[in-house]
Amino acid sequence: MTAAAPAARYVEHVMGMPISLALRGRHAGDDIGQAAWAQVMDSLRQADRVFSTYRADSVVSRLRRGEVGLEDCPPEVAEVLGLAAAAEQQSHGAFSVWLPGPDGQVRLDPSGVVKGWAAERAAQPLRDLTGTDFCLSAGGDVTCATTDPGARPWRIGIEDPADPSRVLAVVPVHTGAVATSGTAHRGAHLLDARTGLPPAGVASVTVVAGSLTWADIDATAAYAHGPEAARWLDTRPGQSGLVVWTDGSTTTVAGAAG
Secondary structure: OOOOOOOOEEEEOOOOEEEEEEEEEOOOHHHHHHHHHHHHHHHHHHHHHHHOOOOOOHHHHHHHOOOOOHHOHHHHHHHHHHHHHHHHHHHOOOOOOOOOOOOOEEEEHHHHHHHHHHHHHHHHHHHHOOEEEEEEEEEEEEEEEEEOOOOOOOEEEEEOOOEEEEEEEEEEEEOOEEEEEEEOOOOOOEEEEOOOOOOOOOEEEEEOOOHHEEEEEHHHHHHOOOOHHHHHHHHOEOOOEEEOOOOOEEEEEEEEEE
């Protein structure tokens, strides 16, 4: 594979967001690459059937209504709740999947874990492609890999939360993940679980990490810390990132040593 290898691109929608894939190398655009893409989408559709809080027939919706118990759910529900419990502990309670709804009643909403976890899990068929680089984006959160250390990196743009058409920075990534939490696209939907209120002072948090699961969780957890977002993210082993404040200023975070 050369540095100028062309990319094949695919786009579909599931889980209420666009899913896009770029492939470079041996299986870019061939039947094997297309079959891997189909497996990615099948995995994400299954995650939607299990975890969607918008579908009345999803497993999580039935769990929330008390129609089934955790023991009746697919094992991935317990896996996601286990990740959520670890994240709640490590964030000192700022991150939680137990959040107040519009009526003030606390209910299960695993969305803060599911997107990154589901995309990272769905990407496995892409990792299995011989001699093929990939960049998979789930609603802007990205997991990517290059098989040749000398290949050009994927270039991941970080949006300006005040103007999503503007790119604040570009992160070169060979193999790893980038996730952003903020209010630019969905409004004030992110809460500090300790208070049940939207955090103040922070506009977006982008995390660069080895795992999309934890990049996504930590971006949300850091955002929930509000004014302490950068300070908390700086304690996370192996993570780096960019915090954009509501006044337009930014803080680059190197992260703790792994």
